[in-house]
Amino acid sequence: MKGANRLDFELRLVANMQWAMRDLPQRHISRTFGRIFVPVDGDGPEVVERLARVCGIVSLSLARRAPLDIEAILAVSLDLARENIRPGETFKVETRRANKKFPLTSPEVSRLGGAHILGHMPEVTVDVQQPQRTVHIEIRDQEAYIYVDSVSGPGGLPVGSSGRGLLLLSGGIDSPVAGYLAMRRGVRVTALHFHSFPFTSERSREKVVDLCRRLSLYGGPVSLYVAYFTEIQKAVRQNCPEELYVTIMRRMMFRLAEHWARETGCLAVFTGENLGQVASQTMESIAVIGEVCRLPILRPLIGMDKADIIAWARRIGTYEISIRPYEDCCTLFVPRHPATKPKLAKVVESEASLDIQALLAESMARTEVVRVGGDEDTGREDTGASPLYKATWTEQENREDQGDSGLDRPGPRVLE
Amino acid sequence: MLPDIYLDNSATTPVLPEVAEAVDRVLREFPGNPSSLHAKGLEAERLLRRAREETARLVGVKPEEVIFTSGGTEANNLAIRGIAHRRRRQGRHLITTAIEHASVLNTFRELEEDGFRVTYLKVSTGGLVEPGEVIRAVGDDTTLVSVMHVNNETGSLQPIAEIGRLLAPYQPQVAFHVDAVQSAGKLDLFPHRWGVDLLTLSAHKIHGPKGVGALVVREGVRLEPLFAGGDQERGLRPGTENVPGIVGLGEAARLVRGMAPEARVRWPRLQQLFLAELSRGADYVVNGPGPGSEPGVPYILNLSFPGVRGEVLVHMLEEQGIYVSTGSACHSRRPEPSHVLVALGLPRRRWESAIRVSFSFLTTEGEVAMAAALLARTVEEYRRMM
Structure with missing residues (x-):
């Protein structure tokens, strides 16, 4: 770059x-x-x-500073070694000299550092090939930085540097991982969840808010759009052939996704789809479903195994939220024999009995927005938390925003 | 305006205003620790004594027999573990039923892991234990029989008096524990006459606060406490007493004792009214005891509407201001049956479509009639929709 x-x-x-x-x-x-x-x-x-x-x-390193003087550098190195290296462990000293005016070369500093630590810590040994611990000395213009080992960061790109994307967030294990992977490529995520009360409960909605709150730790506040989906599910169930329920419902979801993506300035739609996992995730289904959406549909998990996805979900802390038992009763809408190779012509014909525009318009009118993870997190009150605690939370959340001017303006809003 | 009709009283009941006021007053005005020597300690101790008397009176025992706990779950744990461990050298066989509350069943399961043998008695389709079966299960090394009085899901009423009578020859070797969480305050209890050694009750099922209950321990019955600590509650439940909660329990006990005579006449009427109103608009089946069949209480009704998903029905009713509960829970996209309905031998279409309606001391005829009418309409709407 x-x-x-x-x-x-x-x-x-x-x-x-x-x-x-x-x-x-x-x-x-x-x-x-x-x-x-x-x-x-x-x-x-x-x-x-x-x-x-x-x-x-x-990566991150918790470093200590020392003046540009070899005695001081050695003393700080020894302190850090004592604090971090346990008896029996192997170590080496590695030096980077950005300041070429420093009188000693990098190998010389490393050698002196290693000898100094060994001289005071007989319980550790040097291994320059595969040390268990590494003491880093960085010599810069004003001072030196010394640290032992580093912590890995997520890598990737800063959130926001790739623009905004709309994440379809279901409450399952996959979609939060897809959201995280999008964030890691610099995408600022807006989430869209389909809510079908009474077929899904308030608790499953709360679960999605909690998932967004977890994701916000990685990528800043998340705006969660909770789309009303009940009427669409009912209409599909009443008017369409059973084997196409899922195909047609997902086409309705992507129509709404495109609308909300455009509305919120998202450049693409992200999903947790994973090839071959369920009937709607065959290449045939993906083609027929994606056909309704003119924005790119990006699927970060497409080539992953379920075990990989679960490992990611655990690592980012969404797994425990996703497996909460308040799953929906969507099984009501899962056909016994879903079409795995739906034909577009047949699907379009089956959809003819639906008033698609009216159903979409009703959903849009009844969609709610929840701001999650920001300074004015509306997720808590919105999901029915007792007003008893509201005052306390407001106090805690009322922090000075020193951050990104590109972040969402907080505040709840119900779209007309 | 949306109605607000709460018919999930087997889960918990609303706190009576007088109870809330009593708890509030204790919190504000009686800060003492009952164990303290000074006047403030004495004040608190007096409050406990009063609450203990009220609680004892509610279930027909002596005040000294009441041990306050953090609720029904702790009381059940204390009774079962307390006997099992105390008598483990005498025997390691325990008896219970397949339809107990989780706090009983899971305690027994843990004891099985610790080397105890447990017999889980089956029940009839009406949800009843056969007293003869209990006795047939008793062996030389049996130390405990634990049978609930009223089942929380179906309202089935176990023949406690009969079981106690048949158990008498085996006592005191075999202790008899009754989980009376769903009956205390609502039915007349005679633990002494029935030969009950241990009896569990909970405050929040009788309009008291959550987090407080009691175990009645009959005089002379020795238990191993769950916790190590001070000598509060005769050493059976160490820890500074939850004075406000216990006062709340005592106050609730006093109040519902006054309300019970009228409520016991009202509940059967409510049950009849509810079913009659429902029959006009919907097909249903009663799970467990129904009116006029096996013994059951009139304030808990378990109903199935075949073809309807119980959980969806609960949500549809909540939208209309009616609060009931399900007979099964949706776990990870697949409904899982309640162990009670399975023990009754109900097929999937029955437990999948089950809901539970339960009345309290405050439930009125108007509420019940309206709820039944809305339920019938909602079932109808569901069937039309799906």
Whole structure:
């Protein structure tokens, strides 16, 4: 990445980092040559935990500073080694010298550092090939930074750098992972959930709000659109052939998805679809269903195995939410023998008995928006939490926004 | 305006205003620890004594026999584990039924893992245990029989007096525990006459606060406590007493005792009215005991509407301000039956379409008539829609 792009990327990353730390004491974040420095004051582990979730960060190291003096550098290195390397472990010292005016070369500093630590810590040994721990010394213009090991970040691109995408979020295991993977490629996610009360319960809606709150840890606040879907399900069930229920219902979902994507400035629709997992996820079904949507439909999980998806879901903390038992009674709308190879002509003909435009218009009129994970999270009140606790939450959530000006303006809104 | 008709009273009941006021007053005005030597401690101790008397009176036992707990679940755990562990050298066989509450069944399952043998008695299609079966299950190493009084899902009423009479020759070797959470305060209980050694009750099923209940431990019956700690509740339930909650339980007990004579006349009328109103608009089947068949209580009704999904019905009714519960729960897209309805031998189409309607001391004829009419209409609407 070069020039203006790189600058844009870095500024966005810094803004996202500020947002991730918005309730911690304010601090100045500085950037130089591919590194970003965040001062910590006793809250290092907390800061590392927050920032390890920020997309675009490859790795984080909790470093200590030393003046540009070899004695001082060695002393700090030994302190850190004592704090971090356990008896019996192997280590090595690795030096990077960005400041070429420093009188010693990198290999010389590493050798001195290794000898100094060994001299004071007889319980550890050096292994330059495959050390268990690595003490890093970075010599920069003003001072040196010393740290032991690094924590991996998510990598990828800062959220927002690729534009906005609409995520179809069901409450299952797959779609939150798809959302996370989209975020990791720089997509700011708006979520769309189809709610079919009384066939799905208020609790399954609350589950989706909780999933969005979890995703917001990685990518900032999420606007969740809860689309009214009851009438559509009923109409499909009453008017269409049983084997096509799912195909036609999903076509209705993608019609709504395209509408809300355009409405909210999303450039593509993201789904958790995974080839061959269920009847609607054969290539034939995907083609017939996707045909109604003129925006690109991106499927980050398309080639993954279920086990891979579950591993991701566990890693990002959505799995425990997704497996809550308040699943819907959508089995009512699952045919005994769903078409795995639906024919477009037949589907279009079957849809002729539906007043598609009227059904879509009704759904749009009854769609609600919930802001999740921001400074004014409306998810909690909206999902029926007792007003008893509202005051306390408002206090907690009432934090100063130091973050990204591109973030959603908070505040609930019901679309007309 | 949407009605607000709460017919899920087997799950929990609304707190009576007088109870809420009593709890509030204790929280604000009586901060003492009943164990303290000074006047504030004494005040709190007096409140406990009063609540203990009211609770004892409700179920016909002596105040000294009442051990306050954090609710029905803890009382059931204390009774079952308390006897099993206390008597483990005497025997390791325990008897219960297939339709008990989870706090009973899962306690027995854990004891099985600890090397106890447990007999789970079957029930009839009406949800009843055969007293003779209980006795046939008793062996030399049996130390406990635990049978619930009223089943929380179907309202079936177990023949506790008869079981107690047949068990008498085996006592005191075999202790008799009765989970009376769904009957305490609603039916007349005679634990002593029935030979019951341990009896569980809960405050929030009788318009008291959640988080408080009691285990009645008959004089002379020794238990192993669940927790180590101080000597509160005769050492059977250590920990500073939940004074506000216990006062709430005592107050609820006092109030429902006054309401019971009238309610016992009202409930059968409500049941008849509900079913009559429902019959005019919908086909239904009663699960477990029905009016005029096997013994059951009139304040719990379990109904199936074949072809209808119970959970959807619950949501459709809630939209109209009627609150009931299901006989099955949707777990990960597939409905799972309740263990009680399965024990009754009901086929899938019955348990899948089951809902439970339960009345409280406050339920009125007007509410019941309206709920039944709306339920009939909703079932009709569901059938038309699907």
